Amino acid sequence: MTLKQTQFLFTKGEVGPYMEARADTNIYKAGLRTCKNWLILPQGGVKRRPGFEFIDDHPVTNPNGPDAGFDTASRLIPFNFGNEQEYVLVFEPTAVHVYKDDYHQTSISTGIPWDASSLPELKYAQTLDTMILVHPTFRPYKLVRGATHSSWTLSVLDFDYVPLTNFAFDSGINVTAVSTYGSGHPQAGSGNVEAGANVQLDLSGGTYQWTNANWPDGHVNQHISINGGLAKIHQVNNGTTAYCTVEEELVNDDDVLRDEWDIDAFSNLSATYGGGWPRSVTFHQNRLIFGGSRDKPQTIFGSQSASYFNFKPTTKTIEIEKTTTTSSGTSTITTEERTKGSITDDAGLTFTMASDEVNIIHHLVSVQQLFIFTSGGEWLMEGNPVTPTSVNITRQTNYGILNNHHKPVMVDTEAMFLSGQKELRAFAYNYNTDGYQAKNYTLVSHHIINTPKDLCFVRSFADTNSNYVFVVNGDGEMAVMSINVEKDVLGWSRIVTDGTFLACCEVDNDLYVLTKRTIDNTEKVYLEKMSDREFYVDSYLAEETTLQNDLTLDHLPNTTVRVVADQSVHANVTLDANGQGNLTGTFTNVVAGLHYDSAIETLPATVIVNQAYSQRGENITKKRADIILNNTQQLKFDGYDVGFETFNSTTINSTPTTYTGTKVVYLSGSGPDITLTANVDEPLKCTILGATIEYKVPLGTQG
Numbered sequence: 001m002t003l004k005q006t007q008f009l010f011t012k013g014e015v016g017p018y019m020e021a022r023a024d025t026n027i028y029k030a031g032l033r034t035c036k037n038w039l040i041l042p043q044g045g046v047k048r049r050p051g052f053e054f055i056d057d058h059p060v061t062n063p064n065g066p067d068a069g070f071d072t073a074s075r076l077i078p079f080n081f082g083n084e085q086e087y088v089l090v091f092e093p094t095a096v097h098v099y100k101d102d103y104h105q106t107s108i109s110t111g112i113p114w115d116a117s118s119l120p121e122l123k124y125a126q127t128l129d130t131m132i133l134v135h136p137t138f139r140p141y142k143l144v145r146g147a148t149h150s151s152w153t154l155s156v157l158d159f160d161y162v163p164l165t166n167f168a169f170d171s172g173i174n175v176t177a178v179s180t181y182g183s184g185h186p187q188a189g190s191g192n193v194e195a196g197a198n199v200q201l202d203l204s205g206g207t208y209q210w211t212n213a214n215w216p217d218g219h220v221n222q223h224i225s226i227n228g229g230l231a232k233i234h235q236v237n238n239g240t241t242a243y244c245t246v247e248e249e250l251v252n253d254d255d256v257l258r259d260e261w262d263i264d265a266f267s268n269l270s271a272t273y274g275g276g277w278p279r280s281v282t283f284h285q286n287r288l289i290f291g292g293s294r295d296k297p298q299t300i301f302g303s304q305s306a307s308y309f310n311f312k313p314t315t316k317t318i319e320i321e322k323t324t325t326t327s328s329g330t331s332t333i334t335t336e337e338r339t340k341g342s343i344t345d346d347a348g349l350t351f352t353m354a355s356d357e358v359n360i361i362h363h364l365v366s367v368q369q370l371f372i373f374t375s376g377g378e379w380l381m382e383g384n385p386v387t388p389t390s391v392n393i394t395r396q397t398n399y400g401i402l403n404n405h406h407k408p409v410m411v412d413t414e415a416m417f418l419s420g421q422k423e424l425r426a427f428a429y430n431y432n433t434d435g436y437q438a439k440n441y442t443l444v445s446h447h448i449i450n451t452p453k454d455l456c457f458v459r460s461f462a463d464t465n466s467n468y469v470f471v472v473n474g475d476g477e478m479a480v481m482s483i484n485v486e487k488d489v490l491g492w493s494r495i496v497t498d499g500t501f502l503a504c505c506e507v508d509n510d511l512y513v514l515t516k517r518t519i520d521n522t523e524k525v526y527l528e529k530m531s532d533r534e535f536y537v538d539s540y541l542a543e544e545t546t547l548q549n550d551l552t553l554d555h556l557p558n559t560t561v562r563v564v565a566d567q568s569v570h571a572n573v574t575l576d577a578n579g580q581g582n583l584t585g586t587f588t589n590v591v592a593g594l595h596y597d598s599a600i601e602t603l604p605a606t607v608i609v610n611q612a613y614s615q616r617g618e619n620i621t622k623k624r625a626d627i628i629l630n631n632t633q634q635l636k637f638d639g640y641d642v643g644f645e646t647f648n649s650t651t652i653n654s655t656p657t658t659y660t661g662t663k664v665v666y667l668s669g670s671g672p673d674i675t676l677t678a679n680v681d682e683p684l685k686c687t688i689l690g691a692t693i694e695y696k697v698p699l700g701t702q703g
Contacts, residue, residue, distance in 0.1 A: 009044040009690070010035070013482065013491025015603070016446040023606040027444055033675060034601035035493040040482035042466050042489040045630070045689035048598045048680055049480075049495060050462070052513065052528040054539045057555045059097050059104040069524030070097075073116040074514055075405055076454075076505035076527075081129055081145060086508045089143075090527060093119055096143070098152055102529065106150040113138040120404055123363065125281040125288075127308075132157065134278040136294040139216065139266075163290070163301040163311035164225050165265035165350055167274030173206030175226055175261040193250040199231060201242045208273065209239035216267040216275075225262040227251040230314070248314060265350070271295055283308075284366035285385050291372060292361030298353045298374065300361075300381065300393065305346035313388070315344045345387040353379060353393050362403045365415045371427055373401040373408060373417055378427050378438055396436040399425055405503060406455035409469065412485055416441070416469060418452045424471060424481065441481060445492040448479045456506045462532035470511060476500025478513075497538050498594045515539070517594075520558040520577075536683040537562045540593025549586045554579035556594070562683045563592045568656065569682055591683075598686070600678040607697050620674050621696040622667035628691065630660050633684035637665045638676050656684060667693075 009030035022028050030044075038046040057069050071092045079087040079098075087105075090097040093116040095109040114122055114135060123134050129145040140157040193199050201224065203210070210233075211218035219233050219242065229250035235243040269275030276294020278301070283289070288308040290301040304310045353359060359374035370381035377398040383390040399419040401408070408417040414426040425438040442449050451474030458468045469481040478495040495501075499517035502525060506512070511530040516523055517539065528539060535542060541553050553561065557579045563570035565587035573581040573592065583590070607618050625637055633656040635642045642663045644656060667676075676693065680686045 010040060010046045010600075010688070011042070011044055011482070011489045011491045013040045013445065013493050014448060015444050015492075016448070018446065019444060020603060023603075028603055030491075031444075031603055032600055033603050034599055035491075036496055036600075037596055037598035038493050038600060039461075039464065039466065039468065039480065040489070040491040040493055041464055041687075042482065042484040042487055043689075045687055046493075046600065047464065047687040048536065048685055049493075050530055050533060051535050051540050051593060051596070051683075052497065052515065052530050052538045053102075053533065053535070054541055054553075054555055054593070055099065055102050055512075055527040055529055056104060057524060057526050059107050069526060070514060071116070072502065072516060072523075072525055073119055074503065074525065075119060075122070076503045076512055076514055077124060077131075078505045078507045079126060079131060079143075079145070080507070085145075087145075087149075088505065088507050088512050088527070090514070091119060091122070096152075096154065098150070099527070100149050106152055108143075108152055108154045111154055113141060121279075123280045123407070125283055125364075127283045132281050132288070134281045134290065136276050136279045136292075139268075139277055140281070157309065159266075160307065160310035161312035161348070162223065162264040162266050163348060163350055164223060164262040164313055165274075165296055165299060165301075166262045167295065173208045174204045175224070176202055176204070193229070193246050195246050195249055197246045199244050199246055199250065201226070201231070201233075201244055203240045210236035210242050211239075211269070211273065212236050215264070216269075218267075218269070219263070219273075222264040222267065223247075225313070265293060265296060265299070265301060280361055280364050282364035282366045282370070284364070284370050287386070289364055289366075289370065291364045296352070297358060297360040298355065300349075300351045300353070300370075300372070300391075302349040302351075302386065302391075304348045305385075311348040313348045313350065314342055315347050343388050345385070345389075347388050349386070349388040349391055351381075351391050351393055353395075355395065360403075362401050363408055363417070365408050365410065367410070367413075367415070371408070371415050373415075373427075375403065376400045378436070380436060397427070397438040399423075399438050402452065405453050405472075409455060409457035411457055411467060411469065411483060414439075414485070416455070416457070418449075418455055418471070421451050422446060422449050424449060424452075424455075424469070441483075441490065442492075448492045448494065449473060450475055450477075452479075454503045456504045456511070458506045458509060458511050460509060461511075468511075470495075470504050472501045472504050472513075476502075476516070478504070497596055499539075519556055524555070526555065534685055535564070535591045535593075536596075536680075536685060537564070537591065537593030538596055540591050542589075542591040544589045547586050547588055548590060549583050551575065551581045551583065551590070551592050552579055553592060559594070561592045562595045563590065564683050565590045569684065595683070598680040600688070602676045604673040604675055605693070605695060607695075618697055619670055619672055621670035622674060622676070622693070623696055624694040625665045625667055625676070626692040626694075627663045627665065627678075628661075628689040629663060630687040630689055632659050632686045632688075633657065634680050634682045635663075635686050635688070636677075636679045636681070638667050638669075638678075640665050640667070658685075670696075 012027045012031040014035040015031040037049050039049045075091040077089045079089050088099040095107050097107045098105040125132050131143040133141045142157045144153050215221035222233050230248040231244035231246045233242045233244050266277050267275035274295050278290035278293050280291035286306050288303040359376040361374050363373040365371040372379035378396050380396050381393045402418045406418050408415045414428040416426045419425045424441045427438050430437045452471050454472040456470050467483050471479040478501045480493045482491050499515050502514040504513045513528050515528050516525045557577050560572050560574045566589050575581040605620050634644050
């Protein structure tokens with residue numbers, strides 16, 4: 001009996017082996033066993049992924065030969081100032097390299113605070129021409145773009161006012177304003193200590209001590225809040241006494257306060273005294289928000305509104321007291337100005353999340369609310385607007401985020417993040433439950449992510465009208481998810497190259513990667529780009545305007561490269577030690593690079609029994625395939641050449657036909673678990689829209 005089976009869709013992409021018994025599902029009908037070096041189209045088909053264009057091997061030129069390549073610990077970070085002002089930043093352990101329009105603009109190599117070990121945990125946020133960089137072990141830095149593409153500065157972030165927090169070191173520690181010194185000010189114990197007074201603060205009990213070194217290495221120039229007032233430390237003595245100048249009136253209630261005093265939240269002080277620096281950062285509702293620090297890992301610090309570097313918890317007010325006294329019929333009015341601090345809606349804020357275990361804040365994402373991603377779960381900070389008195393932070397889900405290169409990416413209204421070693425999840429609002437959830441986007445393709453390192457999102461890539469999420473795996477492959485929530489498109493494929501991917505980012509709807517390749521027996525890391533240029537070799541260079549009869553790819557010395565010359569497959573060319581080689585003629589349009597192939601394997605064919613469900617195990621014989629193609633130049637289907645011109649690596653051929661329509665291939669082979677394959681092994685394009693397969697099955701199998 002003859003049976004026809006049509007696969008119109010490939011939108012579920014490469015599914016995991018645990019799905020191979022689920023032929024009853026729509027996932028099986030639109031899924032594949034293997035999908036390597038293809039991009040899944042939201043319309044249902046698959047298109048061969050374009051190659052990666054070589055951009056640079058390192059901006060520091062080696063006069064004695066090819067450049068050394070970037071450091072393997074490098075990261076890619078996008079900098080988007082606006083249209084026509086988008087940059088790729090390569091962060092190395094010792095430098096930052098700036099690229100625009102694929103050209104190196106400048107490098108910053110002085111004052112770099114990070115190294116290879118701390119670079120993976122570096123977090124960032126950008127507004128306009130300023131990027132804030134944070135790490136828990138060193139002070140925040142700011143990277144500022146100047147007036148030109150090559151004008152950039154990296155400097156320490158100077159706070160107008162550092163946030164305050166209570167570290168609650170020891171329940172036996174007290175801070176008391178015991179006396180004032182200098183003339184013209186009231187003594188402690190005789191009333192409030194007004195602004196401008198000099199006051200002596202003493203510690204008693206516990207083991208905490210003031211330190212003498214200048215801030216941020218010690219307490220000098222730090223602030224302390226006690227009894228609702230603020231003072232600045234300018235001298236310490238014997239580890240127990242601090243001499244301060246009052247900035248906002250200290251209320252003297254003659255009470256000894258235990259653990260009710262705040263000091264600067266950020267400093268280089270050891271954990272004994274409380275300090276460290278922010279772990280994460282974002283801009284939210286016109287505030288700069290820091291998430292966690294070394295010693296306050298689950299505390300949110302918010303700046304004053306519209307004053308990004310001022311985290312003062314109060315705003316200054318001047319109180320004028322008027323007193324009218326009547327004596328012998330004469331009225332006397334006296335005025336006295338006092339500087340106080342008030343907690344207003346635009347003041348800085350500090351809020352510590354309450355949980356029964358430590359949830360280290362790793363990332364912040366600003367949308368209508370603030371999404372907080374921690375080591376143990378996902379949280380939501382609400383408040384519209386957020387104020388010191390309206391902020392509310394609640395736990396939503398309990399998965400946790402990896403603390404590596406990646407930063408969560410927004411896809412429509414969903415914040416996608418890497419959770420665990422094999423999961424991509426999407427934190428999003430669920431109208432059915434009126435709450436947030438973290439959907440698992442790798443449940444069906446559980447094998448596709450493996451020890452992930454980096455993540456980025458490319459919207460509306462090339463001419464596909466597709467959205468793709470790219471995940472750099474620890475094994476050097478890249479997993480790619482095609483997603484269109486509106487049309488229920490969610491499918492995975494894999495990108496494999498002659499080398500390993502290390503990092504990725506998106507700039508101007510193009511995918512940039514750092515790729516480690518072994519060239520001439522030497523490992524090198526290259527900056528490369530996948531864009532809408534339809535060239536199908538990797539680490540390629542293209543020349544499309546000049547007549548030429550030779551090649552120069554100095555980043556690929558002593559390497560055999562694939563070549564397409566004037567749209568025809570050229571014989572392979574082996575480059576010499578300088579990356580040079582000869583063509584067999586003179587051509588105008590030449591592209592050359594490293595070979596890669598594209599492969600598809602379907603899930604095992606099934607037959608219908610009693611029109612109810614599919615089953616495996618029948619001896620099925622392949623007969624024929626009707627393949628619907630678009631803009632295709634080469635394809636082998638189940639090992640058979642579909643019928644385009646033949647190309648090989650030793651001869652020059654005429655320009656290949658670009659075909660759109662249906663091709664028929666007659667097949668052979670039988671068995672209980674038959675699959676079909678589709679391969680492209682020449683540097684040419686291919687798009688498969690669907691296929692109808694004709695099988696022969698035993699009589700009586702179909703109900």
